[in-house]
Amino acid sequence: MAYDQNLAERIAEYLESTPDVVERKMFGGIAFIIQGNMAVGVSDDSLMVRVGADAYEAALGEPSVRRFDMKGGEMRGWILVDPSALADDRDLSSWIDRGREFALNLPPK
Numbered sequence: 001m002a003y004d005q006n007l008a009e010r011i012a013e014y015l016e017s018t019p020d021v022v023e024r025k026m027f028g029g030i031a032f033i034i035q036g037n038m039a040v041g042v043s044d045d046s047l048m049v050r051v052g053a054d055a056y057e058a059a060l061g062e063p064s065v066r067r068f069d070m071k072g073g074e075m076r077g078w079i080l081v082d083p084s085a086l087a088d089d090r091d092l093s094s095w096i097d098r099g100r101e102f103a104l105n106l107p108p109k
Helices: 006-014 053-060 089-104
Strands: 021-026 029-034 037-043 046-050 067-069 073-081
Touching: 006 029, 006 037, 006 089, 029 073, 029 089, 037 089, 046 089, 053 073, 053 089
Parallel strands: none
Antiparallel strands: 021 029, 029 037, 037 046, 046 073, 067 073
């Protein structure tokens, strides 16, 4: 399964100054892992964002956001943001920041 390379490059560029970021191909896409914890990624042409269980339902209520399902199972705490909501760099960075902050608040692995 292919993923949006341009979106992945935009994410990598934004996270350049964040320490301990690792890019890893997984889920048929690419994930960005910070201090050993997944934060964001690209699945097909959508942005995966780890928002956590507490912010999950609120995030699903935002425009252009949907559940992240994997092999028919809901990945609670993870959402997908449609590409239409990512054209503007400010919008993309806002979503990346949410995933980064969540990952940074977890114990390093």
